[in-house]
Amino acid sequence: MSSQTDESDRVALGGLRVAPVLHAFVRDEALPGSGLDEAAFWTGVEALLRTFVPRNRALLARRDELQAQLDAWHTAHPGPVTDQAAYVAMLREIGYLVEEPDDFEIEPGEVDAEVAVQAGPQLVVPVLNARFAANAANARWGSLYDALYGTDVVPEDDGRERGASYNPRRGAAVIARARAFLDTHFPLAMGSHADATGYAVTGGGLVVDLAHGSTGLAEPTQYVGHRGDPATPEAVLLVHHGLHVEVQVDRTDPVGRDDPAGIRDVVLEAAVSTIMDLEDSVAAVDAEDKVVGYRNWLLLNQGTLSAEVSKGGTTFVRGLAPDRTYDGPHGPFTLPGRSLLFVRQVGHLMTTDAVLLDGPDGPEEVPEGVLDAVMTALCSLPDLQGRTERPSSRVGAMYAVKPKMHGPDEVAFTDDLFAAVEDLLGLPRATIKLGIMDEERRTSANLKACIHAARGRVAFINTGFLDRTGDELHTSMQGGPMVRKAAMRSTAWIAAYEDRSVDIGLACGLAGRAQIGKGMWAAPDAMAAMVEQKIAHPQAGASCAWVPSPTAATLHAIHYHEVDVAARQRELAGGLVEGRSTTLEQLLTVPLADDAEVAAWSAQDRADEVDNNLQGVLGYVKRWVDDGIGCSKVPDIHGVALMEDRATCRISSQHVANWMRHGVVTRDEVEAALRRMAAVVDEQQAGEGYVPMGPGFDGHAFAAARALVLEGLTQPNGYTEPILHRQRRSVKREAAQG
Ligand SMILES: CC(=O)SCCNC(=O)CCNC(=O)[C@H](O)C(C)(C)COP(=O)(O)OP(=O)(O)OC[C@H]1O[C@@H](n2cnc3c(N)ncnc32)[C@H](O)[C@@H]1OP(=O)(O)O
Numbered sequence: 200m201s202s203q204t205d206e207s208d209r210v211a212l213g214g215l216r217v218a219p220v221l222h223a224f225v226r227d228e229a230l231p232g233s234g235l236d237e238a239a240f241w242t243g244v245e246a247l248l249r250t251f252v253p254r255n256r257a258l259l260a261r262r263d264e265l266q267a268q269l270d271a272w273h274t275a276h277p278g279p280v281t282d283q284a285a286y287v288a289m290l291r292e293i294g295y296l297v298e299e300p301d302d303f304e305i306e307p308g309e310v311d312a313e314v315a316v317q318a319g320p321q322l323v324v325p326v327l328n329a330r331f332a333a334n335a336a337n338a339r340w341g342s343l344y345d346a347l348y349g350t351d352v353v354p355e356d357d358g359r360e361r362g363a364s365y366n367p368r369r370g371a372a373v374i375a376r377a378r379a380f381l382d383t384h385f386p387l388a389m390g391s392h393a394d395a396t397g398y399a400v401t402g403g404g405l406v407v408d409l410a411h412g413s414t415g416l417a418e419p420t421q422y423v424g425h426r427g428d429p430a431t432p433e434a435v436l437l438v439h440h441g442l443h444v445e446v447q448v449d450r451t452d453p454v455g456r457d458d459p460a461g462i463r464d465v466v467l468e469a470a471v472s473t474i475m476d477l478e479d480s481v482a483a484v485d486a487e488d489k490v491v492g493y494r495n496w497l498l499l500n501q502g503t504l505s506a507e508v509s510k511g512g513t514t515f516v517r518g519l520a521p522d523r524t525y526d527g528p529h530g531p532f533t534l535p536g537r538s539l540l541f542v543r544q545v546g547h548l549m550t551t552d553a554v555l556l557d558g559p560d561g562p563e564e565v566p567e568g569v570l571d572a573v574m575t576a577l578c579s580l581p582d583l584q585g586r587t588e589r590p591s592s593r594v595g596a597m598y599a600v601k602p603k604m605h606g607p608d609e610v611a612f613t614d615d616l617f618a619a620v621e622d623l624l625g626l627p628r629a630t631i632k633l634g635i636m637d638e639e640r641r642t643s644a645n646l647k648a649c650i651h652a653a654r655g656r657v658a659f660i661n662t663g664f665l666d667r668t669g670d671e672l673h674t675s676m677q678g679g680p681m682v683r684k685a686a687m688r689s690t691a692w693i694a695a696y697e698d699r700s701v702d703i704g705l706a707c708g709l710a711g712r713a714q715i716g717k718g719m720w721a722a723p724d725a726m727a728a729m730v731e732q733k734i735a736h737p738q739a740g741a742s743c744a745w746v747p748s749p750t751a752a753t754l755h756a757i758h759y760h761e762v763d764v765a766a767r768q769r770e771l772a773g774g775l776v777e778g779r780s781t782t783l784e785q786l787l788t789v790p791l792a793d794d795a796e797v798a799a800w801s802a803q804d805r806a807d808e809v810d811n812n813l814q815g816v817l818g819y820v821k822r823w824v825d826d827g828i829g830c831s832k833v834p835d836i837h838g839v840a841l842m843e844d845r846a847t848c849r850i851s852s853q854h855v856a857n858w859m860r861h862g863v864v865t866r867d868e869v870e871a872a873l874r875r876m877a878a879v880v881d882e883q884q885a886g887e888g889y890v891p892m893g894p895g896f897d898g899h900a901f902a903a904a905r906a907l908v909l910e911g912l913t914q915p916n917g918y919t920e921p922i923l924h925r926q927r928r929s930v931k932r933e934a935a936q937g
C-alpha cells in the first residue's frame with residue numbers, strides 16, 4: 200500500500216472512510232476474541248468522533264487565542280517582566296490561570312503495585328520498534344554485571360578497558376562494585392559479601408558462608424526466596440525498598456566458576472514500568488505507520504510480541520520474558536517477569552488520515568489523539584480480558600499517558616474521551632488510568648486543577664522538562680531573547696516547576712495511589728554521570744523517573760535502594776524539607792535574558808549556541824524525515840551523544856527562532872549555520888546507504904530542519920510535528936512512486 204491512502208481505496212463505514220490497512224488490522228487482528236461486533240464498533244467510533252472532534256478543535260482554537268494574547272502583551276511590554284504581579288494578573292484575566300479547586304484527593308480506583316507503591320525506574324521506548332519494545336518489556340530485570348561492565352560507570356583506566364574480549368581486570372572491578380552494592384543495601388550480620396564463599400537457604404533463612412564460619416543477613420526479612428536446591432540455590436532473592444535483587448549462583452558459568460561464592464551475576468529489578476511510546480520518540484505519519492504501532496501494542500497485550508535479533512554473529516528470536524518463580528519461606532510464588540506497561544498516545548494537536556470523517560465540507564482527517572485513545576484501548580483488551588499468557592496489569596487496568604495537554608479543560612476532555620472509549624468497548628468506568636504529562640506551561644501553572652479534572656482516573660503525573668522547556672520558549676517568544684539553552688537548567692521557573700509538581704502531586708493524594716514522575720536522562724551513553732546525578736529524582740520525591748535504555752534502568756534502580764521514596768514523600772508532605780521553590784510567581788518567572796546578559800554574549804557564544812542547536816535539529820531531523828526514525832542518538836558539538844526526540848528538537852528549533860526574532864543572530868547567519876551543520880551531520884552519519892544533505896541542501900530533511908527554525912514563530916506552540924509529518928509524507932510518497 201502507498202504511504203498515503205488513495206481516496207478510492209478507503210473503506211466506507213457509515214460516515215467514516217477508513218484506510219484499508221487500519222480496517223484490516225481491526226477486523227483481522229484486534230477485534231477477534233474481544234467479543235465486540237465489527238459493525239457496532241465502527242458505528243460507535245463514528246459517534247464518538249462526532250462528539251469529540253468539535254471539542255478537540257475548540258480546545259486548539261483556545262490555545263491559539265491565548266497565545267495571541269500573550270504575544271500581544273509581550274510585544275507591548277518588551278524585555279524581562281518587570282512587574283510580575285501585573286503579569287500574573289494579566290494571565291488570570293485572559294483565563295490562562297484558572298481558579299484552584301478546593302483541596303481533594305485523587306480516587307483512581309484499583310491500580311497495580313508498580314504504580315501505587317513500588318518506586319523504581321520508568322523506561323521509555325518507541326513502540327514502532329518491535330526489537331526495542333520487547334527488550335523494554337523484559338527490562339523489568341537487568342544484569343548489574345552487564346550494566347557496570349558495558350558502561351563508563353567503571354572507568355576504563357588501569358588496565359580495565361572494555362576491549363573485544365572479556366577483560367578479567369575490568370570484571371574484577373565490576374564484581375567488587377556489585378559486592379559493595381550488596382554490602383550497602385543487604386548487609387550481612389557479620390563480614391562482607393565480598394568474602395562470601397557460598398549462599399544457602401536453611402530453615403527459611405539465608406546462610407552465607409565466609410572463610411571462617413557463616414552468617415546471615417543483618418535484616419533476615421530481606422531474604423524472600425530462592426530458586427533451585429536450598430543447599431545450593433541457583434538464585435537467592437532479596438528485597439529492599441520494595442525492589443527485588445537476584446543473586447545468581449552457577450559454579451559452571453565462566454564468571455561464576457572463578458568466584459569463591461559461585462556468583463555469576465547480580466540481577467536487579469529495574470524497569471518497574473515501561474512507557475510504550477506512540478508520541479515523541481516515533482515517526483508515524485500515516486495509517487501504515489500507525490498500524491505498526493497499534494499492532495506492536497496489541498502483541499504486547501497478547502503477550503506474543505517477538506522480534507528477530509541478529510548481533511555478534513548470531514540470530515535469535517526475542518520474545519516476552521516469562522514470570523519468575525521462587526520458593527519462599529511460605530511456599531512457591533511468582534514475580535512479574537516484565538515491566539508494567541503504559542502506552543503514550545499522541546496529544547491533541549495532530550490529525551491523521553488513517554480515518555476520515557464525513558462533514559459538511561467533505562471528509563476530514565480525525566484527531567490523531569482521539570484515534571489513539573480508541574485503538575490503544577481496543578488493543579489492550581487481551582490484557583484486560585485475561586486473554587494473555589504474559590499479563591501486564593494484575594488488576595485489570597490500562598495505563599495511558601497523555602502528553603502536551605494545555606490546562607484543565609484539555610485534561611477534562613481526555614477524561615471524557617477515555618470514559619467514552621470505555622463505553623464503546625464495554626469496560627467499567629476508570630479502567631483506563633491516565634498519566635498526565637506536566638509538560639506544557641499552562642498545565643504546570645494549573646496543575647492542581649488539571650489533576651482535579653481527571654481525579655477519578657489519574658495514576659501518574661510526570662515532569663516532562665524537555666517539552667516544558669520548549670513551551671516556555673514559545674509562550675513568551677515575543678518578549679525578547681531567551682537565556683542560553685544550557686542556562687535554562689538553572690532558571691527560577693524550572694526549579695519551581697520540578698518542586699511544585701511533586702508538592703501538588705502529594706497534596707492531591709498521589710502518594711500510595713499513583714506515580715509522581717520525573718524526566719528523561721537524555722545522555723544515553725553517559726552512565727557514570729547518570730549514576731552520580733539521577734539520584735536527585737527519588738530525592739525530590741519522585742516514585743519513578745525516565746531512563747532511555749534497559750541498561751540505564753538497571754543503573755538507575757540503584758538510586759531507589761539508596762533513597763526510600765515513600766519516606767521522602769512523607770518528609771516533603773510534612774513540610775520537613777527546606778528551600779523548596781514552589782510559588783506560582785517563581786514558576787511564572789519568564790527566562791528572558793536581560794540587556795547585560797545579552798551584551799555579555801560574544802560573537803563566538805552566539806555562533807556556538809546556534810551551531811549546537813542546529814546540529815541537534817539536523818542530526819535528528821535527517822533520520823526522522825528520511826528514515827522514519829523518531830528517536831536518535833546525536834552527538835552534540837562537544838561529541839557527547841544526546842538522545843534527540845521531538846521534544847529536544849522543539850527546544851533547539853524554538854531557541855534559534857527566538858534569537859533570530861530578536862536579532863541576536865541574523866537570518867543570514869542562521870542560513871549559513873544550517874549548511875555548515877548539515878555538512879557536519881553528513882560527515883557524522885556517513886555510511887552505507889546514507890544520502891547526504893549537502894552540497895545541494897535541497898532534500899526534504901534539510902527543508903524540514905530549515906522550516907522548523909525559519910517558521911518556528913508560527914508553529915502551533917512551537918511543536919515540530921506539522922513540519923516533520925509534512926516532509927516525511929513527501930519522502931514516503933516519492934518512494935512509493937519510485
Ligand atoms: C522527551 C521525551 O519524550 S523522552 C521519551 C522519548 N525517548 C525515548 O523513548 C528514548 C528511548 N531510547 C531510544 O530510543 C534509544 O535508546 C536511543 C535512540 C536513545 C539510542 O538508541 P541506539 O543508538 O540504538 O542505542 P544503542 O546502540 O546504545 O543500544 C541499542 C541496544 O539497546 C537496546 N535499547 C536501547 N534503548 C532501548 C529502549 N529504550 N528500550 C529497550 N531497549 C533499548 C536495544 O534493544 C539494543 O539492544 P539489542 O541489540 O539487544 O536489541
Ligand SMILES: O=CC(=O)O
Nearest residue numbers: 663664665666846
Ligand atoms: O516527554 C517528555 C519531555 O520531557 O518532554
Ligand SMILES: [Mg+2]
Nearest residue numbers: 638663666846
Ligand atoms: Mg514530552
